[in-house]
Amino acid sequence: xxxxxxxxxxxxxxxxxxxxxxxxxxxxxxxxxxxxxxxxxxxxxxxxxxxxxxxxxxxxxxxxxxxxxxxxxxxxxxxxxxxxxxxxxxxxxxxxxxxxxxxxxxxxxxxxxxxxxxxxxxxxxxxxxxxxxxxxxxxxxxxxxxxxxxxxxxxxxxxxxxxxxxxxxxxxxxxxxxxxxxxxxxxxxxxxxxxxxxxxxxxxxxxxxxxxxxxxxxxxxxxxx
Amino acid sequence: xxxxxxxxxxxxxxxxxxxxxxxxxxxxxxxxxxxxxxxxxxxxxxxxxxxxxxxxxxxxxxxxxxxxxxxxxxxxxxxxxxxxxxxxxxxxxxxxxxxxxxxxxxxxxxxxxxxxxxxxxxxxxxxxxxxxxxxxxxxxxxxxxxxxxxxxxxxxxxxxxxxxxxxxxxxxxxxxxxxxxxxxxxxxxxxxxxxxxxxxxxxxxxxxxxxxxxxxxxxxxxxxxxxxxxxxxxxxxxxxxxxxxxxxxxxxxxxxxxxxxxxxxxxxxxxxxxxxxxxxxxxxxxxxxxxxxxxxxxxxxxxxxxxxxxx
Ligand SMILES: Cc1cc2nc3c(=O)[nH]c(=O)nc-3n(C[C@H](O)[C@H](O)[C@H](O)COP(=O)(O)OP(=O)(O)OC[C@H]3O[C@@H](n4cnc5c(N)ncnc54)[C@H](O)[C@@H]3O)c2cc1C
Ligand code: SF4
Ligand code: SF4
Ligand code: FES
Numbered sequence: 356x357x358x359x360x361x362x363x364x365x366x367x368x369x370x371x372x373x374x375x376x377x378x379x380x381x382x383x384x385x386x387x388x389x390x391x392x393x394x395x396x397x398x399x400x401x402x403x404x405x406x407x408x409x410x411x412x413x414x415x416x417x418x419x420x421x422x423x424x425x426x427x428x429x430x431x432x433x434x435x436x437x438x439x440x441x442x443x444x445x446x447x448x449x450x451x452x453x454x455x456x457x458x459x460x461x462x463x464x465x466x467x468x469x470x471x472x473x474x475x476x477x478x479x480x481x482x483x484x485x486x487x488x489x490x491x492x493x494x495x496x497x498x499x500x501x502x503x504x505x506x507x508x509x510x511x512x513x514x515x516x517x518x519x520x521x522x523x524x525x526x527x528x529x530x531x532x533x534x535x536x537x538x539x540x541x542x543x544x545x546x547x548x549x550x551x552x553x554x555x556x557x558x559x560x561x562x563x564x565x566x567x568x569x570x571x572x573x574x575x576x577x578x579x580x
Numbered sequence: 581x582x583x584x585x586x587x588x589x590x591x592x593x594x595x596x597x598x599x600x601x602x603x604x605x606x607x608x609x610x611x612x613x614x615x616x617x618x619x620x621x622x623x624x625x626x627x628x629x630x631x632x633x634x635x636x637x638x639x640x641x642x643x644x645x646x647x648x649x650x651x652x653x654x655x656x657x658x659x660x661x662x663x664x665x666x667x668x669x670x671x672x673x674x675x676x677x678x679x680x681x682x683x684x685x686x687x688x689x690x691x692x693x694x695x696x697x698x699x700x701x702x703x704x705x706x707x708x709x710x711x712x713x714x715x716x717x718x719x720x721x722x723x724x725x726x727x728x729x730x731x732x733x734x735x736x737x738x739x740x741x742x743x744x745x746x747x748x749x750x751x752x753x754x755x756x757x758x759x760x761x762x763x764x765x766x767x768x769x770x771x772x773x774x775x776x777x778x779x780x781x782x783x784x785x786x787x788x789x790x791x792x793x794x795x796x797x798x799x800x801x802x803x804x805x806x807x808x809x810x811x812x813x814x815x816x817x818x819x820x821x822x823x824x825x826x827x828x829x830x831x832x833x834x835x836x837x838x839x840x841x842x843x844x845x846x847x848x849x850x851x852x853x854x855x856x857x858x859x860x861x862x863x864x865x866x867x868x869x870x871x872x873x874x875x876x877x878x879x880x881x882x883x884x885x886x887x888x889x890x891x
Binding site for chain 1: 793824
């Protein structure tokens with residue numbers, strides 16, 4: 356949770372491995388995020404956390420292979436995972452990334468480096484191309500038709516609710532088990548540690564029990580899926 | 581610790597329904613203050629010792645609130661208030677309007693909870709029994725008059741009479757399974773006419789959700805303040821860009837019931853409702869929780885759908 360003094364507080368993910376330093380990638384969406392965008396280098400902000408459950412790193416490390424599916428602003432939190440995977444001995448990964456337009460693609464400069472990793476396959480798509488765009492066009496789920504989904508793969512997906520819904524659907528069709536699909540949910544958050552109730556989703560509090568869940572955990576909640 | 585000595589306390593009034601919870605889960609509370617120039621932050625953890633008058637149903641609700649707010653990491657403000665506050669539970673000698681505490685496993689009388697137990701004698705005057713050391717010390721400080729000999733027996737008889745003739749209708753509380761069995765169309769029907777105003781949440785002794793904002797005092801000084809929030813409000817989990825996981829009123833209405841009668845029982849082993857009936861008394865649209873619960877129990881037992889949890 357980041358505080359802009361005199362404005363307010365909002366929840367964000369790490370977009371890098373967090374040590375003494377960390378990065379967050381912030382989309383301008385309202386009051387606090389706008390104030391964050393206006394800050395000058397050297398400004399002081401408040402920070403509380405980290406809260407909640409992280410990606411299941413040990414399970415991912417022992418998986419057969421990993422498919423990372425990012426939609427739009429969902430890539431930053433996955434970038435911290437990708438950095439971790441590269442820095443440690445992880446199984447092969449396929450990275451699928453979709454954004455609305457080429458201009459919305461984040462971390463473009465990193466793609467070449469990621470693709471060079473011998474254990475990594477990466478595909479990128481946009482919903483709507485532009486004059487200079489030569490890559491894939493279509494929603495992120497169309498990328499599944501361009502890869503061979505390894506058996507017993509674990510899928511990690513972060514993005515807008517509607518995108519994750521379709522990714523989950525696609526994965527289930529492809530035979531991925533609900534417990535092998537890992538999603539990160541977004542909900543309103545105020546306290547970050549299980550008190551304010553704002554992040555309730557079914558029986559869970561997303562700040563404390565999540566934001567990372569397996570699809571198995573949340574599939575029965577009549578909510579976004 | 582039940583005490584042999586009893587006391588008389590005068591000039592006390594049990595707060596009205598909407599002020600009850602405000603004694604310990606505040607409508608508006610400053611969490612911290614800061615100066616944006618110096619970045620000096622002051623946490624507000626100063627709470628004066630004070631007497632808090634609650635009912636037996638509120639005492640049961642507090643046990644649940646403790647589970648949530650004191651679970652590590654505990655809520656600092658609440659924790660201090662629980663330590664500093666003297667909780668006096670005022671027995672009900674007859675059932676209140678709309679209350680159904682017997683159906684939720686409660687009683688008109690206190691069941692050993694709180695620091696003091698009060699039984700009404702006459703207007704604003706109570707018989708005081710001491711339950712804890714903290715209660716004892718507080719009574720000593722007040723220098724209260726000891727109750728006359730023989731009054732204890734009289735009070736015992738009043739309590740026995742209250743238990744013997746509670747004049748309260750018993751209703752069936754739906755099980756978590758029954759709540760889960762209710763299809764969304766049914767909730768739409770039940771919730772129709774709800775204003776989404778939040779009074780049911782505000783009056784409820786087990787509702788503790790809150791919202792925060794950074795409030796300006798002057799150019800450089802701000803406070804982080806929390807206020808009561810309500811899960812039936814559209815704003816409750818509204819996110820940037822108008823996204824929400826609870827997009828309509830019937831879903832939010834259901835959320836309130838499924839939290840109290842499905843999620844809390846399954847997670848904490850207690851009901852999330854203590855049968856105080858306040859959400860009925862204060863609802864401007866006259867939604868009667870007793871009728872709704874009886875209906876849910878009946879419907880939930882009838883419809884056998886594939887099991888799905890509620891949001
Ligand atoms: C676990 C988690 C991780 C996130 N990670 C990132 C990230 O890495 N990068 C990024 O750009 N955004 C991220 N978000 C979304 C980000 O928190 C919102 O964009 C931000 O809260 C908007 O605040 P605002 O004051 O600018 O908008 P306003 O609409 O003015 O918000 C007002 C209030 O609503 C709350 N709120 C609004 N939208 C959201 C939301 N989507 N999620 C939670 N609370 C919200 C705020 O906390 C604030 O109290 C994340 C959200 C969650 C829950
Ligand atoms: S008090 Fe009544 S009208 Fe208001 S939100 Fe609750 S049920 Fe709906
Ligand atoms: S749900 Fe209604 S009856 Fe039950 S504890 Fe809350 S206010 Fe009282
Ligand atoms: S953010 Fe407060 S309970 Fe989750």
